[in-house]
Amino acid sequence: MKALVAGIAPLLLIATGAHAQSQTSSRLETRSVAAPAPSAGARVRVMMLRWFTSDVVRAEKFYQAVFGMTTVQRMGEKVRIMMFPGMALPGMILVQSDKPDHLRGSFVAQVSDVNATLQAAAANGGKLLSTRFNQEIDGQQARSSHFEDPDGNVVEVLQMGNSAQ
Incomplete structure (x- = not known):
């Protein structure tokens, strides 16, 4: 670490x-010259x-x-x-x-259980949003929903596969 x-x-x-x-x-x-964009093969990591x-x-x-x-x-x-x-x-x-x-910001997090994550968010001061999504992606069932943290930042939680319906 x-x-x-x-x-x-x-x-x-x-x-x-x-x-x-x-x-x-x-x-x-x-330095006032902008750096060139990475080439197609370059690795960019957040x-x-x-x-x-x-x-x-x-x-x-x-x-x-x-x-x-x-x-x-x-x-x-x-x-x-x-x-x-x-x-x-x-x-x-x-x-x-x-x-x-x-x-405000926003990000998407893949989780193993959308419902459990939403419950944890609500129990800790988050506000659940009514943005349910269900669709098949690459042969897997995908589900997601959004919540706001206590400051209004939006987080989407995405579950891939059939675990924890």
Whole structure:
């Protein structure tokens, strides 16, 4: 886990809005040419989701209870770095903001049991949305629904296969 956090530390500085020291900062500020898009064969990997909240402690507890996330780093009073079970990327950076309603986000998470996940979300302050989806995808039954976390960020939970109907 320490290697994971050390490996993404430079990204965390960017993602959390922290500023580099003056030499690095001035070098970055003078580059006005956009980098070219990755080639078709290039690998692009999402490292972290940045999630804004009005109460970082409440959000931390919510995502621990609903998805079993682990807090791997606390950066002061207003930032938490969290990872999903298995420490697979992307992780999540929770950032406490005075205006989280202007900075809402959304993501899709594949889960083994949509209904159990929705129940956990509701039991921990989430608001269930009436967005049921049922369809066959690649020969498997797929079901999903959405909920809002306590800050109004939308999460879609997707279940593939017939487990836990």
